[in-house]
Amino acid sequence: MKLAWGVEIAGTGLGIPDRVVTNDDLAQRLDTSDDWIVQRTGIRERRLGRPDETTLPLATKASWAALADAGLTPQDIDLIICGTITPEHQLPATACELQAALGCRWVPAFDIAAACCGFVWSMTTAAQYIHTGMADRALVVGAEYLTSITDMEERSMAILFGDGAGAAILRRSDDPQRGVLAARMGADGARGRLIWVPAGGAAEPATTRTVNERLHYMRMSGREVYKFAVTQMHEIIQETASEAGVTVADIALVVPHQSNLRIIESACKRAGVPPERVVVNIDRYGNTSAASVAIALHEARQAGRIRPGQLLMLVAFGAGLTWGSLLMRV
């Protein structure tokens, strides 16, 4: 087994809105039901942010918590990466706004727009910066205010998504036993329009017409994405393990993107990961895109589900289409 990059997770933190919205709450104004949502997705409730609980405030809260958990101050951080598809503003990057909000030094700060892979890709990128010596202590965040791009009048979309943020501090480790064993990143841009936001970018800037036609909300071909996810996710898990020279049975905990309980269960079963080794919290948060793996990772650490020396895998897929994994000995 080879160790690719010597890094460790020094701390994690959470930033979630207070407001809980249950399936029954949604069923009061949409033609849907708790039964339908639970059976098709596994979601029971989600957190939806108020106007003052958007991407940046949630990311800031998660970052302070991760810093405290790691016993570090903002001054110790020398790289900030934020995975998000709902940046606080189109310009500048949310990571730059986060740097200012936390009072960090003038360190590199940038966003990664890889949808639900945002946190996994950000962790992989940060680990590489640390490996090459360009950084020692990175703040890695997954943060979303999906409320801003979700059509709350469209029942097939409104039920799926939630808001939130999770953060991790990735630090150089000289322990030869600790670090990243293997990572995968992939994308298929030809299938980009399976999940996309038609307007608001350079191709179709905001006009009264685009707003009236609701073109600033996500559009998704749910069934196509579902098929992609169940076929792709188990392969990524198996390929990442074999690239690292371990078996799936060696992995103590898998933290998958929380998109749909049926996708998680089917992918993990096909990959040979037993349910007790899979982190699931979609019932309480829904799909929070880039925040999802970050939130689940934090909750797993808090619950003592990851012990030193064990193998941990983060795995995600999402719009782009994108996919990614990171296998670490923690």
Ligand code: ACO
């Ligand atoms: N309540 C009740 N009925 C509904 C609802 C609802 N909320 N939403 C849709 N339906 C109806 C549809 O209208 C349809 O009715 P019809 O048969 O009369 O036409 C029926 O239910 C079936 O609809 P489908 O869309 O085919 O339902 P499906 O079983 O595929 O479940 C779902 C939909 C949950 C979205 C599923 O396709 C899925 O999870 N896809 C993957 C989504 C995903 O993982 N995206 C990740 C990326 S997101 C990102 O990157 C930001």
